[in-house]
Amino acid sequence: MYRPKIMNKWDAVLKICIALLCIPSTLYAGEIDLSGSRLFVSPSIKSPVKETIIRVLQEEVRKRTDIHLGITDGWSGSPVIALALSSDGVLNGKPLPEKTRLSLQAESFSVVVEEDNSHPIVWLIGADERGVLFATGHLLRTSLLADKQILFDSSNAIQSAPEYPVRGHQLGYRNTANSYDAWTKEQYEQYIRELVIFGTNCIETIPFDNTPSPHMKLSKEEMNRHISTICKNYGIDYWVWTPANVDLSDESLFRTEVKKHSDYYRECPHLSHVFVPGGDPGDNHPRYVMPFLKAIAAELEKYHPRAGVWVSLQGFSDEQIDYFYHYLETENPDWLRGVVSGPGSPPLSDTRYRLPKKYMHRHYADITHTVRCLYPTLRWDQAFALTLGREPVNPQPFYYAGLHDRYAPFTDGFLTYSDGAHDDLNKFIWSRKGWSMEEDATGITEQYVRFFFGTKPDDRVADAILGLERNWDGPIEANGGIEMTFLRWQQFEEAYPRLQNDWRWQMLLLRAYYDTYTKRRKLYEQGLEQEANKLLGQAPEMGAAKAMKLALEKVNEADLVNIAPSLRKKIDGYCDALYHSIGLQTSVEKYQASGAERGCVLDFVDYPLNNRWWLSDQFEKIGQMETEAEKLSALEVIAGWENPGKGSYYDNISNISQSPRVKTTVYDATDVAWWDRGKSRKRLSTQLFQNFPQLLYEDLDPKARYLIRIAGYGDALLRVDGERISPTLYNKELEEFKEFPIDRRFFQDGKLEVSFDEPEESHLNWRQYSKVCDIWLIKIY
Template structure:
């Protein structure tokens, strides 16, 4: 038995060695360096011309090999790439491979099958599409899976893939307007390339933004906006993509003259467009018209639309509608059953998605309008985002969030027929690809999508490594930045990739990812350094305030201002500046108002905030001016004590910055947008950092309290603070409603007898106020007397 086991072990070991040594030799590939393209005459134009052009141009860029299209079946030994419809039986006398499987996705709309066939005459790679788009998306699959560089053009074989999309609507908004942080700087050629890239990853719709943006032309426009709208329509026609337009009414529709002028503007645009499929009218974002005026207007729009585009559809969103207006809309549908309306668009500010699908009659479609472009003050704020990022990267940084958006899409998609995303620039490129690919196949893994993204845009040797690097960048944003040592590891990883791949230096997607790696690391190093300086300054204030308050303040300011006079990691900042300039040159990304003429500081101007203070030196400087104006040393000393002990109230006492992921350990709630930087003074607020983040009704749990001690709760914020301890409303002893002022309550000793309390706040009724005027709470202390 022992001998038999040894023989068995030897045989298995030899077999393993054979596999390991001969595996690469046994791997089968299709070499396409000498391949020719054939296209079935049944493939309709313009796809008959577009698909082979996409395939040959994208391959030539990466390999230098130009695949030629031929109309005759080549002689034996030459590899063929054949584009045919599923209805074709033969091509140039060669039989199209039959699919004997029970499920045949290539027969469904937009579906395709990719199959390799080798016989005595050579190898054929068949791209079999259900229709024109099936040919397009099948071509995209080939490009995403090819191994391409200057020495290699091959595809692993055998191939037999058949697939069709899970959702029929997969689109992205590309608004040629000054509000965008990059699109407004693009040429027609750049738009075509970007639309092509999206189509390769399964996108079938592009949405433009006409009309009301024309009054604010961008200094970056290469051609007038009206001309670009028509050019994008032409591109969509060539690629057989749906062309949507987002067309709000910012006028009062009850004004007959303005209403007619709006209709005339619509008709002129419809007439000029070679392709137009859908009109999306946002109900109340922007616009304030009642649906009783909107619905007849949309009916008139549809009448004009079908004159030039007979199959085009009209959509509406209920964004911004109040309860009465929403009810009116559904009553209108029940009474009129409008056939001219295709469906409803769900976006930020709409009634709940499940409710919308439930109330919407089944004959109408429901399309999602997800905001995949912003990080704060938005539909999908970054969860647990550190304030240091929110203050510097802002709303429109390079923001790959593949795993988060895969979850968000999975939660919403079953209620919908698909999506067209809201986007204001190329910085969310990976998010676009993620949404498109997952809408095609909800079971496709995030990592596989990132692999295909990396292989196609960065080259096959980086398939895994770049995908891993993108995933690491998403983790950079998870939780307290100071505690996230993975940021440095991610930076080292990307630095290694950067050094090893100098040819990618001009690739704008590569530049975006490098910018994030450098920016995240620079921000973390600044955070640790600058907050360390503040800790030292607070110690000086605490030690010296009673001796010489004015000297103590001068010394403290000199310490915190070393962030400016002796900055950390200047080489990282120099690289950030360089990458921002590179991105402006390569893709028109405007990361600065003064340097790149961005529309506004909130529109991706991360370069302008790269050194925004991550300690409270601006606030301290302003407070010290107030302290110096106090009449007595005793008053100065008392205020300096409050400043120096702000976050360290002493043994037995507790402090929480209620919206900080690192400085609010007792806070149990996370607001819908917990790092909602209030954006005062165009992002250059000099207020204390904690006051720039807030919640309206936080919940805190305190434990290990002294049953014999008396406690006071102190709150800093704005407006009302309706406090309860263990469910009982307390009356305040100090109550100031002005911004950054103090409120205080005495905690009943009966509440602390068990060594713990729960603190909650009732939310005041302020629905009539703009969110900036809502009450807010930023800092909470439980002070032991």
């Protein structure tokens, strides 16, 4: 009779152990403690990128946690962070997770968590060296890194590939940059590292700008070689922006320029792409630009055979654009890699549709400027435009995420235009959006906060940053969020003293103080002007001289009483701190900025937000008039400038708080003038304008008589309801008037639509184009 064999307990244990060994490693769920982990690095990862990845992981973890990640060649005894290529297959007896053995596109990666012998393994697996680098960035961005603690949530395990192959930023070491020119080698590497951690794969510099800077610690040649070497060590692309500022039709100058390029290529340790803008700067016809590009491409191939040459059509006329495309059609050059679209280029969609598919297309997006630029800040209050100017600290995550998504489908990616550290968050928004359009501005901002600040999640610092963006949306007077956002930043300032020396934290606090100071100052100073206008309205009773004296004293109270001195002191303090922490030059005199337009917010922090300078000049002219009647007439115009009377309307064309009937939004960035180095004494409304505004008036009196009055410069080719109207008064100088009587037949329905034809001014610089600053619809009776 058969009797089953009875196992002793040790036989049973042995069989269970054998069975467990046959079970593959399982996916680990939940939060993983990597505080005691070590690094296992595949020998397949090539140098120097391998050493760079190890250094990035070790240094970034240590500075946040005080934990040193050692190197191991085994799998047992502690948690392991394993760096590998998808082609590795098996590492030291352990197979890579099955799901990562697929053929992956360039730069893609997988982050997989396994449990092995009761210890987790976090796999950072790339399709190539860049893929491992970006997997490392994902781990750093999504982990909780605190004192003596590394926590990674397994829900952040991911398999990811970039949507766009070009994701970069221009970091030109030159005098016009408001901070880069003060950086050390170490600061440049740290900044490039941080951009790479967020998905950046290329950096562009400007090697041929010879303008000296008092801030430079190294020669431009040495720093540009250093940046090239950094890009080589990180395995990312190195671009150069090299405008041709000479007359290429001159054969001697042509050869000299080619030699300059050749000499640079020979000395450059690592070079991936050369970008020559067709214009801005440069003024050469493509019949000379294209042979020049062909010549430098031949030189480039000698030293960097895999590098590409790019060109932009910036500043090209229609004839020049047609010439360029005809050249591509007939010559079909293989030496040209692609076309760049930047300020002054044809629309990105037009370029992509006309460009043969063999050529790539790159966006040269301006994320650094707020006015007089490719993408001006929309709905910006005049007070901010006149004080913060063109290069303030400008975190605008939603605005720039939207711009990226709008234009990205027409491109192979971007390399943004930046002129300093002030646009820092915008770079990280674009880097992540270039990796995945599915990422949103809020989520990217939260990654930014987690990685750079390590603040408590419940403090919602990301929301406070988004609040700074909302500060700039619409009229200051109607934006109650400015004070609420300021209160939140004051609380953070007190709660996080450890961040007081962090330059990113300093920039955000500077903006919170500056915005609030400007709001309080505008409300105060505009109130003074309203009181002054009431005094001018009493001029017939008290006399012109006395009215002007009292009105000027009233508006000048703004110079005698600072409405928020504690905020003003903080602004000074943060500007000084930023100069010493990151080299941010917020003043020409104090910090030797290259120009007042280059981020000098400290020089304009107290720029008048009422018309006291203009009134002083006007009163001086009025005082010289011969008769009292003339003086009273002039004062009547000033007193009623913004209040033309019952039934009449006034619009300050580009002032968001004083243009309710204006239906157009300025996209060409010429809406804020730059006169007298930003310290113009013109009326504030004169410094804002549109070239061809459109307005809609409603609820008009069909039995009345109306007159349209316009102040601006040059021509104003007025149309009402689509019909051209003739003027009875037509002065072309600033702050002089044009007047157009309006026939009753246009407003019998109670409405008027106003528009303007474009005068022929193609022979002029855009700064000389005709402008419309103020419009009145005046009810005569």
